[in-house]
Amino acid sequence: MRWPTLFSPFRVGSLELPNRIVLPAMVTRLSGEDGVVNGDILDRYVRFAQGEPGLIVVEAMAVHTAKSGPLLRICGDEFKPGLTELAARVHAAGPGKVVPQIIHFLKIARSGWRQTVADLGLEEIRGIVTAYGEAAVRARECGYDGVELHMAHAYTLSSFLSARNGRKDAYGGSLANRMRLPSEVIEEVRRKVGRDFPVGVRFDGEECIKGGYSVPDAGPIAVRMAQLGVDYISLSAGGKFEDAIHRPGAPLYPYTGYSGDRCMPGADYPDGLNVYIAAGVRAHLAAAGLENPVVATGKISNPAFAESILVEGKADLIGMARPLLADPDWPKKVREGREDAVIRCVYGNICKMLDENFRKVTCTLWPAGSIQAPSSTDREPPRWDGAAPLTGAYRDGRVYLKWPAAQDNEAVQGYAVYRASPGQPERHIGSNKALGFTDPDVAPGTPYTYRVQAYDLGGNRSGFTPSVTVQIP
Amino acid sequence: MRWPTLFSPFRVGSLELPNRIVLPAMVTRLSGEDGVVNGDILDRYVRFAQGEPGLIVVEAMAVHTAKSGPLLRICGDEFKPGLTELAARVHAAGPGKVVPQIIHFLKIARSGWRQTVADLGLEEIRGIVTAYGEAAVRARECGYDGVELHMAHAYTLSSFLSARNGRKDAYGGSLANRMRLPSEVIEEVRRKVGRDFPVGVRFDGEECIKGGYSVPDAGPIAVRMAQLGVDYISLSAGGKFEDAIHRPGAPLYPYTGYSGDRCMPGADYPDGLNVYIAAGVRAHLAAAGLENPVVATGKISNPAFAESILVEGKADLIGMARPLLADPDWPKKVREGREDAVIRCVYGNICKMLDENFRKVTCTLWPAGSIQAPSSTDREPPRWDGAAPLTGAYRDGRVYLKWPAAQDNEAVQGYAVYRASPGQPERHIGSNKALGFTDPDVAPGTPYTYRVQAYDLGGNRSGFTPSVTVQIP
Numbered sequence: 028m029r030w031p032t033l034f035s036p037f038r039v040g041s042l043e044l045p046n047r048i049v050l051p052a053m054v055t056r057l058s059g060e061d062g063v064v065n066g067d068i069l070d071r072y073v074r075f076a077q078g079e080p081g082l083i084v085v086e087a088m089a090v091h092t093a094k095s096g097p098l099l100r101i102c103g104d105e106f107k108p109g110l111t112e113l114a115a116r117v118h119a120a121g122p123g124k125v126v127p128q129i130i131h132f133l134k135i136a137r138s139g140w141r142q143t144v145a146d147l148g149l150e151e152i153r154g155i156v157t158a159y160g161e162a163a164v165r166a167r168e169c170g171y172d173g174v175e176l177h178m179a180h181a182y183t184l185s186s187f188l189s190a191r192n193g194r195k196d197a198y199g200g201s202l203a204n205r206m207r208l209p210s211e212v213i214e215e216v217r218r219k220v221g222r223d224f225p226v227g228v229r230f231d232g233e234e235c236i237k238g239g240y241s242v243p244d245a246g247p248i249a250v251r252m253a254q255l256g257v258d259y260i261s262l263s264a265g266g267k268f269e270d271a272i273h274r275p276g277a278p279l280y281p282y283t284g285y286s287g288d289r290c291m292p293g294a295d296y297p298d299g300l301n302v303y304i305a306a307g308v309r310a311h312l313a314a315a316g317l318e319n320p321v322v323a324t325g326k327i328s329n330p331a332f333a334e335s336i337l338v339e340g341k342a343d344l345i346g347m348a349r350p351l352l353a354d355p356d357w358p359k360k361v362r363e364g365r366e367d368a369v370i371r372c373v374y375g376n377i378c379k380m381l382d383e384n385f386r387k388v389t390c391t392l393w394p395a396g397s398i399q400a401p402s403s404t405d406r407e408p409p410r411w412d413g414a415a416p417l418t419g420a421y422r423d424g425r426v427y428l429k430w431p432a433a434q435d436n437e438a439v440q441g442y443a444v445y446r447a448s449p450g451q452p453e454r455h456i457g458s459n460k461a462l463g464f465t466d467p468d469v470a471p472g473t474p475y476t477y478r479v480q481a482y483d484l485g486g487n488r489s490g491f492t493p494s495v496t497v498q499i500p
Numbered sequence: 501m502r503w504p505t506l507f508s509p510f511r512v513g514s515l516e517l518p519n520r521i522v523l524p525a526m527v528t529r530l531s532g533e534d535g536v537v538n539g540d541i542l543d544r545y546v547r548f549a550q551g552e553p554g555l556i557v558v559e560a561m562a563v564h565t566a567k568s569g570p571l572l573r574i575c576g577d578e579f580k581p582g583l584t585e586l587a588a589r590v591h592a593a594g595p596g597k598v599v600p601q602i603i604h605f606l607k608i609a610r611s612g613w614r615q616t617v618a619d620l621g622l623e624e625i626r627g628i629v630t631a632y633g634e635a636a637v638r639a640r641e642c643g644y645d646g647v648e649l650h651m652a653h654a655y656t657l658s659s660f661l662s663a664r665n666g667r668k669d670a671y672g673g674s675l676a677n678r679m680r681l682p683s684e685v686i687e688e689v690r691r692k693v694g695r696d697f698p699v700g701v702r703f704d705g706e707e708c709i710k711g712g713y714s715v716p717d718a719g720p721i722a723v724r725m726a727q728l729g730v731d732y733i734s735l736s737a738g739g740k741f742e743d744a745i746h747r748p749g750a751p752l753y754p755y756t757g758y759s760g761d762r763c764m765p766g767a768d769y770p771d772g773l774n775v776y777i778a779a780g781v782r783a784h785l786a787a788a789g790l791e792n793p794v795v796a797t798g799k800i801s802n803p804a805f806a807e808s809i810l811v812e813g814k815a816d817l818i819g820m821a822r823p824l825l826a827d828p829d830w831p832k833k834v835r836e837g838r839e840d841a842v843i844r845c846v847y848g849n850i851c852k853m854l855d856e857n858f859r860k861v862t863c864t865l866w867p868a869g870s871i872q873a874p875s876s877t878d879r880e881p882p883r884w885d886g887a888a889p890l891t892g893a894y895r896d897g898r899v900y901l902k903w904p905a906a907q908d909n910e911a912v913q914g915y916a917v918y919r920a921s922p923g924q925p926e927r928h929i930g931s932n933k934a935l936g937f938t939d940p941d942v943a944p945g946t947p948y949t950y951r952v953q954a955y956d957l958g959g960n961r962s963g964f965t966p967s968v969t970v971q972i973p
Contacts, residue, residue: 190768201897202941203972210944237745237758242770247943254945270743270758272710285710285743285758295663297715297780307770315923424674450723450788468675470720471683472727499676 030330032337033345034362037081039320040225040258042172044081044344045122047337048358049322051261051346052084052128052175052229054098055388056381057398062089062100064109067387069116070399076121077402078355079362082344083123084229084261085113087130087177090162091155096278096385101129101162107169114170126227129162130177131155131184139273144186145194152198152208155183160215163226173225173258176212180266180290181281184209185231188248190240191269202244206251213255227259228252229322232304235265235286242304246311253312253319260312261322261346262305266290280383291349292326294374294457299332301325306341322346328372330361352378353390354486355400368486370440373457392441392458394484401440403485409435410481410489417479417492426466426475426497433481433489440484445491447476474498503803505810507835510554510817512793513698513731515645517554517817518595520810521831522795524734524819525557525601525648525702527571528861529854530871535562535573537582540860542589543872549593550875551828552835555817556596557702557734558586560603560650563635564628569751569858574602574635580642587643599700602635603650604628604657612746617659618667625671625681628656633688636699646698646731649685653739653763654754657682658704661721663713664742675717679724686728700732701725702795705777708738708759715777719784726785726792733785734795734819735778739763753856764822765799767847767930772805774798779814795819801845803834825851826863827959828873841959844916846930865914865931867957874913876958882908883954883962890952890965899939899948899970906954906962913957918964920949947971 028034034046057067075083088099088110100106110127117125133142159176166174178184186192187208192199198207209230216226230252232245249260270284282290292300305323312319323342327333328350336342351357354370361369370392377391387398394401410433417430433439444464447453453476457464469475478494501507507519530540548556561572561583573579583600590598606615620628632649639647651657659665660681665672671680682703689699703725705718722733743757755763765773778796785792796815800806801823809815824830827843834842843865850864860871867874883906890903906912917937920926926949930937942948951967 197897200940203944204897206944235758237743237756237761239758239768241768241773243768244941247941247946251943251945270710283710285708285712288710295712295714295716297776300714300776303770303773303776311924314925315921317923424670424677448788450790451784452787467673468717468720470724471676471679472724473720 029364030334030361033330033334037320037344039082040173041223042124042225044124045079046081046358046362047344048080049082049261049344049346050075050080050084050351051322051324051348052086052177053348053352053388054086054382056097056385057387058097058099060097062098063106064099064113067398068099069113072113072117073120074399074402075351075355076117076123078351078357079121079359080123080351083117083125084175085125085127087128090129090131090158093132093134095132101127101165102158104165107165110165110169124172126171126173126175126225127166128175128177128229129159129166130182131158132182133186135278137276137278139279141268141279144183144192144199155208156211156215159212160219163216163220167220167224173227174216174220175227175229175261176216178209178228178230179263180231181268184212188230189234190244191236191238202247206248210251210255213252213257217256225258226256227261228257229261229263231264231266232262232301232308233264234267235289236267236269239267242307245304245308249308250311250315250317253317257319259320259322259344260308261324262301262308263324264289264301264304282379282383291376291379292374293376296326298326298329299336302327302336302341309340309342320344324348326374330366349374349378352400353392356486360486367488370482370486371443371455371458394438394440395460401484403437403483405437405483405485406487407436408487408489409433409439409483411492417477417495419477419495419497421497421499424467424469426469427463428466428477428479429463430479430492432462435483437484439481441482443480443482443488445478445480448473469499471499502837503807503834506803506807506818510793513646514696515597515698517597518552519554519831519835520817521553522555522734522817522819523548523553523557523824524795524797524821525559525650526821526825527559527855529570529858530860531570531572533570535571536579537572537586540871541572542586545586545590546593547872547875548824548828549590549596551824551830552594552832553596553824556590556598557648558598558600560601563602563604563631566605566607568605574600574638575631577638580638583638583642597645599644599646599648599698600639601648601650601702602632602639603655604631605655606659608751610749610751612752614741614752617656617665617672628681629684629688632685633692636689636693640693640697646700647689647693648700648702648734649689651682651701651703652736653704654741657685661703662707663717664709664711675720679721683724683728686725686730690729698731699729700734701730702734702736704737704739705735705774705781706737707740708762709740709742712740715780718777718781722781723784723788723790726790730792732793732795732817733781734797735774735781736797737762737774737777755852755856764849764852765847766849769799771799771802772809775800775809775814782813782815793817797821799847803839822847822851826865829959833959840961843913843955843959844928844931867911867913868933874957876910876956878910878956878958879960880909881960881962882906882912882956884965890950890968892950892968892970894970894972897940897942899942900936901939901950901952902936903952903965905935908954908956910957912954914955916953916955916961918951921946942972944972
């Protein structure tokens with residue numbers, strides 16, 4: 028086993044996870060506005076389960092009845108049959124555990140108007156507490172292994188935790204007051220579900236907005252949550268309304284500003300850019316004598332990197348959302364030593380664009396038209412018949428690559444492009460379904476050497492094309 | 501010597517620095533709009549030099565004649581007498597080396613309008629290259645030890661490097677094109693000053709704005725700069741116009757958004773939050789076989805932390821701006837083992853507010869009315885005559901502390917407040933000149949233990965008050 032820590036079982040409260048890989052909640056837009064579990068939702072999570080992550084967090088479902096776009100619901104008993112089937116199907120499909128993420132959100136309008144925490148009366152606040160408690164009970168009744176309370180991003184509980192919570196009463200202003208409602212929710216949930224039902228929280232370790240909080244506040248917040256009996260703490264960053272860019276006629280989408288970039292960092296950001304948040308919060312917990320496990324997320328898709336985060340004590344669990352969307356079989360393939368067959372997320376954030384537009388969230392690397400990741404047990408790689416010339420040319424600051432189609436016994440799914448330059452190790456810079464690729468990130472005076480592999484539905488990779496070197500003027 | 505690396509001499513190009521501590525360029529607003537070195541400017545840099553940092557970077561001075569607020573100028577020979585005196589006085593006052601930072605900026609208006617890189621004609625671009633070259637020659641002629649090219653934040657060369665540089669010609673769009681003008685400036689400067697005159701660059705390792713670049717671009721940018729003969733690379737972050745908040749009637753100030761927070765992180769951010777940038781860029785350089793030294797900045801004020809950054813190979817030099825403003829004697833005191841006598845920056849960013857309003861930049865910790873840091877060779881600490889009761893009370897989410905005045909043979913300069921909580925080590929949470937302090941960052945259910953020290957003009961500290969514990973409900 029090359030990554031013994033990543034694939035070691037791990038205990039979270041009363042739960043034994045088969046490994047340290049967590050699928051964080053990721054909206055699918057596969058449900059209707061009725062919020063009921065449907066066949067597409069079942070297929071999506073069964074597919075995730077087949078890949079064998081340790082913990083699957085089902086996308087956020089509303090604890091209340093407020094209108095929204097396509098979003099699952101857990102705000103009434105009428106949703107229980109679907110949710111029960113989802114839990115059962117996930118359990119049957121793999122060894123991983125499954126918890127729903129439960130969410131409360133405030134109102135937004137297409138005009139750009141949004142309700143803020145300052146607008147809520149004490150009765151409404153009490154209602155939020157009650158709704159979370161009742162939803163958590165439903166999660167337990169539906170057969171889930173626990174429940175995750177959504178306190179991150181632009182949503183209600185995160186907005187209470189925010190350093191920009193401007194309420195003038197006991198629910199705002201100071202850190203203690205900002206933590207009051209989230210604490211009441213945790214206490215209510217714990218009271219309703221009992222001591223042994225795992226309860227996790229996901230919250231922002233840094234808001235990534237002007238005047239927002241960072242690790243110096245997130246540490247004490249996590250310590251308090253742990254003292255209140257939270258079984259795990261999953262750290263996110265950003266995703267706030269405060270810096271969102273309003274598109275006229277569209278509801279405000281909280282992932283359009285820099286805080287959105289930090290929440291779902293694209294190809295232009297370094298790997299693991301938010302790991303310092305998990306590490307900082309975990310250090311606060313450790314200093315307070317607390318060992319509640321911490322989940323790190325944010326561009327962690329390389330198994331060696333994931334292993335190092337665990338070994339260095341920066342986190343206890345590794346969350347990977349987009350990499351598991353691109354290839355749900357990541358955990359299984361890596362555990363079996365078939366890391367080369369992983370279809371690798373290129374962080375192009377087409378999935379994010381689909382979410383923003385209320386369209387079904389898919390991966391651009393999947394075969395055209397698919398709404399689920401492909402499955403294949405085939406082990407025969409694609410090949411190029413005869414020569415496979417790769418050509419590259421520099422023009423106007425960019426390198427343009429072209430190659431011929433490869434062949435496969437099932438179907439070629441795409442082409443992965445690799446690049447090396449003097450002193451820089453070869454790395455995967457992108458993938459494409461088309462027979463070409465444009466590299467916009469080249470520096471003057473540098474020679475870049477490219478080569479390409481084709482891969483099929485199972486992620487089996489062909490041999491490399493001959494390499495081509497392009498000298499940038 | 502407790503911090504042997506931090507205080508080891510270090511070679512930068514042809515220059516031998518006495519230690520690894522750099523004062524990064526920090527605007528003082530002490531000059532008039534004429535841009536001429538005056539007595540206040542001389543006093544400010546002499547005071548810095550007396551504290552013995554390894555390298556002093558004099559605040560940005562304009563290479564061109566465009567109008568601005570109070571700002572030094574190096575755009576004509578008429579500025580050379582003042583600049584020559586400044587270099588000579590700094591050299592006479594301490595062992596450190598001194599270089600000016602030279603800047604080109606685009607036009608901004610009180611209406612919020614700003615000129616962008618897309619507005620510049622090729623003639624104007626050529627003029628920028630020429631102006632930098634001529635200014636660098638003046639820096640050498642005035643007796644400086646080198647020159648630093650400002651390519652960071654919201655200014656012209658940074659805006660060309662930016663991933664949001666939207667020029668459609670050879671100076672924008674792709675990474676290679678974005679680097680074209682900065683590269684031309686480096687080549688021109690090097691051509692004009694000769695091979696042995698040290699030339700440094702300061703640029704953003706991450707823009708910290710939506711759609712901005714981060715380390716994956718900053719690495720190749722630094723490699724290219726190093727190949728062009730830059731002697732050191734100083735990394736900053738953010739400070740951009742794109743997310744600045746416009747105050748009606750005031751010119752846009754590029755440190756008012758989140759990118760401004762990241763450039764000059766306040767008390768709410770963790771220490772060393774931008775170190776990953778320097779470390780990432782340095783790794784890119786190392787992979788390309790380049791050893792050009794890298795300066796890390798951003799809330800590094802603890803000597804043990806600074807030493808660890810060097811020892812772990814994350815940077816070669818440590819920049820500290822606000823800590824040296826608060827106490828220019830930081831390097832000298834720490835080297836002499838008198839770390840306890842350092843007057844510690846509380847990252848309250850009053851200095852930043854003064855800069856924003858074109859007011860003389862001072863430190864709120866200095867005695868009231870001072871425009872320079874105090875100097876004192878006194879070693880007698882303040883004391884409290886008789887009992888020094890510290891009282892603390894919780895109210896509305898905050899802890900309110902009060903204490904009586906201390907006495908000193910010279911003058912009490914302020915009071916440092918320390919806090920501990922279960923499992924959390926005692927730490928300095930703030931300083932105040934008044935006889936009280938409000939702590940807004942307390943968590944429910946936690947007991948906090950406070951104590952206070954008085955300090956005098958030399959930073960000598962009294963004994964602690966008796967401690968007081970406040971239990972948060």
